[in-house]
Amino acid sequence: MEAKIITIVGGGSTYTPGVVKAILSKKDTFSVKEIRAYDIDEQRQEDVAIIVREVVKSTCPECKFITTTDPKKAFTDSDFIFAQIRVGKYAMREKDEKIALKHGAVGQETCxxxxxxxxxxxxxxxxxxxxxxxxxxxxxxWILNYSNPAAIVALALKKLRPNARIINICDMPVAIMNTFADILKCDPHEIKPYYFGLNHFGWFTDVWVNGESRFEELRQHAIAHGYLDAALDEQHWEPSWVHTYGNVKLMMERFPKYLPNTYLQYYLLSQDVVDDANPEYTRANEVMDGREKTLFDAINHYKETGEYEDDMFVVGAHGTFIVDLAESLCKENGGRYLLIVKNEGAVADLPDDAMVEIPCYVSPSGIEKVSVGHIPTFYKGLIEQQYASEKCLVEGAIENSYDKVLQGFALNKTVKSSTQAKAILDEMIEANKEYWPELK
Incomplete structure (x- = not known):
């Protein structure tokens, strides 16, 4: 395989050192000759690059690493583009979460x-x-896109750039499967999942390990313990994630048929989530005081002392998933992954133009979707409501329509009434005026 060029969009992300480490950990099977970091925030990217250069030097010094704010330099002849942008950074995430909570609705970055x-x-x-x-x-x-909220971004890009060579992905199902592996005491790569839904809005319907279904074992565990009593993925050790994995128990007690994506707590337990939340200290604050602070403390320590500890950045699901997928696109019988793709009949009861998250086979020939077939009414109804909310929002963004964006807010299951939806939207318009399309 010819050595590849990879461009990381959002090079200033806290995830970038881990992604680079994941790329270089596979150098024997997935050869990369150059990694480029691209970001519009030059100073932040240069700070993060201090750590990335140490990762490259200690792991694969022959690989070229550059940073740039110039799109031509970033993308010329690039084979893979890993996108992980955060528009507005954590400051806007914090505003989003706190505005929603102020009005009594779920405050969360993607839901x-x-x-x-x-x-x-x-x-x-x-x-x-x-x-x-x-x-x-x-x-x-190939563009492999992690940029959130993946469901909305995928739907909008399919409408606006239908021929783009982009695969939209999410690491949350992978992190959940890592937890399944801990519960079942198996290798995560031995797990074969069956799954349907939208991004951050789906269910596992079966889980096979080495030719045998282990679903019932997992289901009983989840009813009793949620996804706890297992070694949590290293990205998800914070208190809010422990609480989230525990909330699966409540969802399973009420709806025990399938195993839920953890993000479904924001829709099925929305009032519980609001009641448990601290409107003055949200998940954004936790990340800024955790992952963000850890990285920039390491950067500042390096600036002062020249010392870097290689083991402080563990390659988690975020890094391994995107690199495994890129490698699979370069070899026959590459692998089976949960991807966000245009439905086109894969889930029989949902619109063809919905961007669904389902199992797919990946190879140099592209993506082959696994048919899900029919789904029960309860799950169909939930998905249709969420899809309608996201579709109205996307249409509102494209048409600059206040009315359609309001419809998207009012349709969302986390919102109690159109009065609440309008109050949140109007405050968010003011907070986001530097970033949003103008709504008329």
Missing amino acids: GCGGLAYGLRTIYPMVEILDYVEKYANPKH
Whole structure:
């Protein structure tokens, strides 16, 4: 396999050192000759690059690493583009979460009103990236997109750039499967999942390990313990994640048929989540005081002393998933993954244009979807409501329509009434005026 060029969009992300470490950990099977970090925030990217350069030097010094704010330099002849942008950074995430909670609704970055707000910030910056890539990259490039909220971004990009060579992904199902592996005491790579839904809004319907279904064992564990009593994925050790994994128990007690994505707590337990939340200290604050602080403390320590501890950044699900997927796109019988793809009949009861998250086989030939078939009415109804919310929002962004964006907020299951939806939307318009399309 010819050595590849990879561009990481959002090079200033706290995830970048882990992604680079994941890329270079596979150097014997997935050869990469150059890694480029691209970000519009030059100073932040240069700070993060201090740590990344140490990762490269200690892992694969022959690999070239550069940083740039120039799209031409970033994307020319690039084979893979790993996108992980955060428009508005954590400051806007914090505002989204606290505005929603102030009005008594779920405050979360990708779900509920926070997810809708984040989507309106992210759609057009992602379109700009797709256009740069189309102009400069290797014609056979692949964009592997982590940029949240993935469901809204995927739906919008399919409408605005239907021919883009992009695969939208999420590491949350992978992190959950890592927890399944801990519960079942097996290797995560031995797990074969069956799953359907939208991103951050789906269910596992079966889980096989080495040719045998272990679903009932997992189901009984989840009813008794949620997804706890297992070694949590290293990215998800904070108190809020422990609480989230525990909330699966409540969802399973009420709806025990399938194993839920943890993000479903924001829809099925929305009032519980609001009641448990601290409106003055949200998940955004936890991340800023945790992962963000850890990285920048390491950067500042390096600046002062020249010392770097290689073991302080563990390669988690975020890094391994995207690199495994890239490698699979380069080899026959590459692998089976949960991806966000256009439905087109894969889930029989949902609209063809919905962007669903389902199992897919990946190889150099592209993506082959696994048919899910029919789904029960309860799950169909939940998904249709969520899809309608996201579709109204996307149409509102494209048409600059206040009415359609309000419909998206009012339809969302985390919102109690259109009165609450309007109050949240109007405050969010003011907070996001630097980022959102103008709504009329």
